[in-house]
Amino acid sequence: MAAQTASSGVRDQEIAAEQAHLDRVYHRLEEKITEAEFLMHDAAQRGHVGTPGALAERDAQVYRAGVRLNRLNNEFEDFLFGRIDLLRGKDGVKGPDGAFTSVDPADDAVGPDATAEIAETLHIGRIGVLDTDYAPLVIDWRAPAAAPFYRSTPVAPGRVVRRRVIRSKGRRVLGVEDDLLRPELDTGLPVVGDGALMAALGQARTHSMRDIVASIQAEQDLVIRAPAASVTEVSGGPGTGKTAVALHRAAYLLYQDRRRYAGGILCVSPTPLLVAYTEGVLPSLGEEGQVAIRAVGSLVDGVTADLYDDPAVARVKGSLRMQKVLRNAARGCLDLVPARPSQLRVVAFGRRLELGEQELAEVRRQVLGGTTPVNLLRPRARRLLLDALWRRAGRRFDDAELAAEERQGFDEDITTEPEFTTFLDAWWPVLEPRTVLASLADERRLGRWARRVLTPPEVRRVARSLRRDGASVHDVALLDELDTLLGSPPREKRKRELDPLDQLTGLDELMPQLGETARERAERLARERTEYTHVIVDEAQDLTPMQWRMVGRRGRTATWTIVGDPAQSSWSDVDEAAQARDEALGTRPRRRFTLTVNYRNPAEIAEVASTVLALAMPGSEPPRAVRSTGVEPRYEVAGADLGADVRAAAERLLAEVDGTVGVVVAMNRRAQARDWVAGLGDRVVALGSLEAKGLEYDATVVVSPAEIAEESPAGLRVLYVALTRATQRLTVVAREADLPDAGGVPDLLRAD
Numbered sequence: 001m002a003a004q005t006a007s008s009g010v011r012d013q014e015i016a017a018e019q020a021h022l023d024r025v026y027h028r029l030e031e032k033i034t035e036a037e038f039l040m041h042d043a044a045q046r047g048h049v050g051t052p053g054a055l056a057e058r059d060a061q062v063y064r065a066g067v068r069l070n071r072l073n074n075e076f077e078d079f080l081f082g083r084i085d086l087l088r089g090k091d092g093v094k095g096p097d098g099a100f101t102s103v104d105p106a107d108d109a110v111g112p113d114a115t116a117e118i119a120e121t122l123h124i125g126r127i128g129v130l131d132t133d134y135a136p137l138v139i140d141w142r143a144p145a146a147a148p149f150y151r152s153t154p155v156a157p158g159r160v161v162r163r164r165v166i167r168s169k170g171r172r173v174l175g176v177e178d179d180l181l182r183p184e185l186d187t188g189l190p191v192v193g194d195g196a197l198m199a200a201l202g203q204a205r206t207h208s209m210r211d212i213v214a215s216i217q218a219e220q221d222l223v224i225r226a227p228a229a230s231v232t233e234v235s236g237g238p239g240t241g242k243t244a245v246a247l248h249r250a251a252y253l254l255y256q257d258r259r260r261y262a263g264g265i266l267c268v269s270p271t272p273l274l275v276a277y278t279e280g281v282l283p284s285l286g287e288e289g290q291v292a293i294r295a296v297g298s299l300v301d302g303v304t305a306d307l308y309d310d311p312a313v314a315r316v317k318g319s320l321r322m323q324k325v326l327r328n329a330a331r332g333c334l335d336l337v338p339a340r341p342s343q344l345r346v347v348a349f350g351r352r353l354e355l356g357e358q359e360l361a362e363v364r365r366q367v368l369g370g371t372t373p374v375n376l377l378r379p380r381a382r383r384l385l386l387d388a389l390w391r392r393a394g395r396r397f398d399d400a401e402l403a404a405e406e407r408q409g410f411d412e413d414i415t416t417e418p419e420f421t422t423f424l425d426a427w428w429p430v431l432e433p434r435t436v437l438a439s440l441a442d443e444r445r446l447g448r449w450a451r452r453v454l455t456p457p458e459v460r461r462v463a464r465s466l467r468r469d470g471a472s473v474h475d476v477a478l479l480d481e482l483d484t485l486l487g488s489p490p491r492e493k494r495k496r497e498l499d500p501l502d503q504l505t506g507l508d509e510l511m512p513q514l515g516e517t518a519r520e521r522a523e524r525l526a527r528e529r530t531e532y533t534h535v536i537v538d539e540a541q542d543l544t545p546m547q548w549r550m551v552g553r554r555g556r557t558a559t560w561t562i563v564g565d566p567a568q569s570s571w572s573d574v575d576e577a578a579q580a581r582d583e584a585l586g587t588r589p590r591r592r593f594t595l596t597v598n599y600r601n602p603a604e605i606a607e608v609a610s611t612v613l614a615l616a617m618p619g620s621e622p623p624r625a626v627r628s629t630g631v632e633p634r635y636e637v638a639g640a641d642l643g644a645d646v647r648a649a650a651e652r653l654l655a656e657v658d659g660t661v662g663v664v665v666a667m668n669r670r671a672q673a674r675d676w677v678a679g680l681g682d683r684v685v686a687l688g689s690l691e692a693k694g695l696e697y698d699a700t701v702v703v704s705p706a707e708i709a710e711e712s713p714a715g716l717r718v719l720y721v722a723l724t725r726a727t728q729r730l731t732v733v734a735r736e737a738d739l740p741d742a743g744g745v746p747d748l749l750r751a752d
């Protein structure tokens, strides 16, 4: 047997060998930083020369130097994490990263007695570093040469004999974890540790997601590196790494084609909590600024949606029926303008001309014919008013040229009269989406605009929901739809100054404006952008049809990555949501991937969740849990004081795990639950069932499965989400309504 099982002496030796390599890398990095600083300085000098040739030269230099400085400064921490030892390849061709390109071993790489030599050793890190003689000291994890680090398995090892994950902090190597992919070979390579994946999965969780760059698995790597075809669709159960994969894919796309994606990548997330949880991942991969991660309730500028609608209201606001209602409202709202003048009086040709209420109504009717956005119809309204006044003036001319001249003078006279402009402002004001949405709060009015579209109870509920202060997540999609229906008057559209440097490169992306943090810059770019070159949708199963329309408008010419799991959908009608997605994506070709392994939940928790999955989506396959902890979920039945029992359960879990504890309750208990856990410290969080989407904790307390399941038509799927948030331990607190058995197991969670 070739592999030695490592003694601590061997482990120390191996760590020392990696330390020596890391020292070389840091030495080289320091040289490169000095070089980059010199280039920046030099480029700044050249910037004073204004010819296009000098600009292009400066541009290229600044680009390269900027990339280096940004990245080197960001990634000095823990940036070397992997190593692969490879057999000789089929051919001797090297790629641009200095590594051999062949995936398969040469026919004679393995001798008849299973002896083999290691022909190439590659270190993998967050960025690529070349030695002075262009030999690769570190390969960028996204480079083709790094793919075998992620893709090789014992079944299909390719050239990889040993895969090693290196743990380091700053400049110190702390440990190594090896996987031997060709144990049958005699190569003399020592093997240390139990493998990196298990080490990563067992780690305590914090409130920020970590990158998985050191342990991406083969089926995930295929998605991350999939070519940016029109639409890449990824489905997979809870914990299969969909969110992680989507974020790593963004980093990969930027690496592949930075210029193209400098046009912006938008990542749409279901909740602000998930945005906060995931926003550290891209910076840790060295990508800051180019990717805007936004909650679906924050896609419209200036609106912060912090309210949740009742499921019945959400169902209406999310459905495509709202399109028709909003179309009626956008036009109908013109009639609601307070102090709308009922007549127009001007003086022309020395006489008073008047248009009364009926004539004005007729002009308005003519203007509104067609589908042009209301705010863009103002010039047309102006023109038709002038026509009506001209007719009223009753002037006749036999000579057409003279008539045209007279008419021009007439128009000029009238349009410069303050009476006319004041009238037009009041009669055809610029409508704001918010004003129109607010006008739907009047039940009678909404009933008129929603005739034969919504039922009277639906009208009542929607109108009532709009009378609250503040916007809900679903209101945001309505505001965006209204923005399109109303249109922005041309004079309000911001014109961007043309900067020659902008045309040369995505320079702006690389050179943060002075005094602006990377985060501020990302926010600024996100505000300025309304269309993106790539759109990532996380938890795509939850987007309502109206939200798909809103997201679709931001990626009209984009490529897409869509990740989701129908079994976790909180939208009541899974088929309707799928149909809306199809409408948003049109006929773009799609590539589909499925992730099958659950990296989050231990088998003991996954099994309970699969009982609910069988009820929520009969016939669907749960993902396979990759590890087991030997700890079964704990079941408790609440006594008279539910809050005290939940708090005690959370306290117990806090003592049992090092990281975070999530308490998940039905949405209407959110505020209550926060009080229950108050004072337990910031390792504990109380959440409503819909807020738990995509998040994870070391341990969770799920309070009353029956309450969660009954709160909406999609309740069982929401419960499935709630039960799949824990990486270590799960406590379920049942109430009477859960019909617990003698062991406290709620009816919904019993396998029989």
Ligand SMILES: Nc1ncnc2c1ncn2[C@@H]1O[C@H](COP(=O)(O)OP(=O)(O)OP(=O)(O)O)[C@@H](O)[C@H]1O
Pocket (backbone or CB within 6 Å): 197, 200, 201, 210, 211, 212, 215, 216, 217, 220, 236, 237, 238, 239, 240, 241, 242, 243, 244, 245, 565, 568, 599, 600, 693, 694, 695, 696, 724
């Ligand atoms: N290859 C991997 N190596 C280490 N950890 C991984 C790997 N893949 C996934 N994980 C971890 O598993 C957990 C679940 O990943 P993630 O949240 O991306 O799953 P998901 O499919 O989006 O889940 P959900 O559908 O429940 O939102 C995360 O902690 C993630 O870091």
